[in-house]
Amino acid sequence: MADSQKTRFLKSTFHAITTYRFKRQVSILAPALPRQNLPPGKRIYPPLRSCLGQNIVMLCRLLILFIFFLCLPQSWAVNFDPVLDTAERYVRMQTQGLPGKVNITLGKVDVSRLPACSAHEAYAPPGTRMSGKTHVAVRCLGPNIWSVLVPVQISVTGTYVSTARPLTAGQVITAGDLVTSTGDLESLPPGVVNEASAAIGKTVRNSLAAGQPLRSNQLIAPIVIRLGQTVRVISQGNGFMVSSEGKALTNAAEGEVVQIRMPSGQTVSGRAKSDGSIEISF
Numbered sequence: 001m002a003d004s005q006k007t008r009f010l011k012s013t014f015h016a017i018t019t020y021r022f023k024r025q026v027s028i029l030a031p032a033l034p035r036q037n038l039p040p041g042k043r044i045y046p047p048l049r050s051c052l053g054q055n056i057v058m059l060c061r062l063l064i065l066f067i068f069f070l071c072l073p074q075s076w077a078v079n080f081d082p083v084l085d086t087a088e089r090y091v092r093m094q095t096q097g098l099p100g101k102v103n104i105t106l107g108k109v110d111v112s113r114l115p116a117c118s119a120h121e122a123y124a125p126p127g128t129r130m131s132g133k134t135h136v137a138v139r140c141l142g143p144n145i146w147s148v149l150v151p152v153q154i155s156v157t158g159t160y161v162s163t164a165r166p167l168t169a170g171q172v173i174t175a176g177d178l179v180t181s182t183g184d185l186e187s188l189p190p191g192v193v194n195e196a197s198a199a200i201g202k203t204v205r206n207s208l209a210a211g212q213p214l215r216s217n218q219l220i221a222p223i224v225i226r227l228g229q230t231v232r233v234i235s236q237g238n239g240f241m242v243s244s245e246g247k248a249l250t251n252a253a254e255g256e257v258v259q260i261r262m263p264s265g266q267t268v269s270g271r272a273k274s275d276g277s278i279e280i281s282f
Contacts (some may be wrong), residue, residue, distance in 0.1 A: 082120055083138050087150040090122030094130045099194050100158020107151030115144035122150075123237055130154060131186045156185040160213055161193040164260050167208045173199050178214070191215045221253030225272045233260055233270060237282035246278070 060248055084106050095102045117140035124130070125137050131154050139147035164179040171177075178196045185192065193199050193214045202219040225248050235242045244262065252258035252272040259269050260278055270278035 035188070038049070066227055066249075074238050081111070082117075083109060083111075083148065084150065086122045086137050087121040087152065088140050090124075090136055091130065091152055091154065094124070095154060095156075098156050098158075098185075102155045103155045103157065105153040105155075107153075109150050110150055111148060114138075114146055114148065117144060117146070118142060125149075129157070154186065157182065158185050159194055160185060160188060161196050161199055163208050163210055163214060165210050167204045169204055171204045171209045173202055173204060173219070175200055188213050189215055193219075222276060223251050224254050224276050225252040225258055225278070227251050231260060232277040233262070233280060234277055235280045235282065248278075 015066055074159055088104060088106055091104050095104070104171050119141040120138055121141055122138045123137050125135075128134055128136065131237070132150075133153055135149045135151050137147050137149050139145070159180050159182050161178050161180055164177055167173070167177060175196060178199060185194075199214055199218070199219055202221050205218050205220050208214070208218065226247060227250055229248045230245055231248050233244050233246045237243070246262045246268070248261035249259040249261055249267070254272055254274045257269055258272050258278060259267055261267050268280060270280040273279055
């Protein structure tokens with residue numbers, strides 16, 4: 001809101017409040033006052049005089065408040081920008097699934113020279129990453145057509161897991177090997193582990209130093225199916241389930257895809273389960 005608009009708003013509010021309060025008190029007190037045998041210009045109403053005194057005090061207080069608001073910096077004024085609002089709502093929707101607390105800071109965009117717009121839409125340009133320093137685009141849907149880029153800073157504060165001591169390749173991780181910390185997740189490598197339970201029981205792929213953030217691609221899940229093992233194969237779909245046996249052609253951890261040779265000689269693929277069986281979904 002510009003200074004002139006803010007001034008007009010405060011003046012109108014100030015005038016409306018004071019006028020209403022004065023007229024209301026006079027209308028209440030005046031009918032109950034006794035008539036006096038004095039010329040109209042010299043009649044005195046003691047209750048009304050008290051009422052006027054109270055109003056003068058109130059006027060002084062409102063005047064001080066009025067001057068205070070006029071001295072406020074421009075940043076305190078209500079300044080709604082539909083372009084920035086559209087961009088912020090879009091970013092919040094896109095980042096709502098991120099772990100931790102998401103903080104969004106929008107950069108300044110000068111839209112004063114753009115044509116009028118009644119409907120806005122935000123979108124992410126190709127290759128845009130919703131993290132760190134990035135940007136989103138806002139376009140006008142009508143009556144004029146234009147688009148503008150809005151700078152955005154996205155930071156996510158949450159928990160992550162680090163090594164409490166040096167770990168060697170092939171070592172199985174225990175709870176004592178890990179420590180949980182809190183910080184800006186966007187400043188850490190991609191795929192950082194957020195919970196210790198997601199790493200405990202897994203094997204370290206490479207040796208790690210103490211204090212190093214732990215990434216999921218540095219961990220190997222326990223092998224639940226081994227090459228040549230006879231496994232139970234469960235095929236299921238809408239309204240049916242068939243169980244048979246086959247021979248595993250590769251090693252597999254829980255959740256990994258493994259190939260199986262069936263007794264008929266056919267090779268199929270399924271997903272390894274924690275109990276050592278293989279599930280094929282149709």
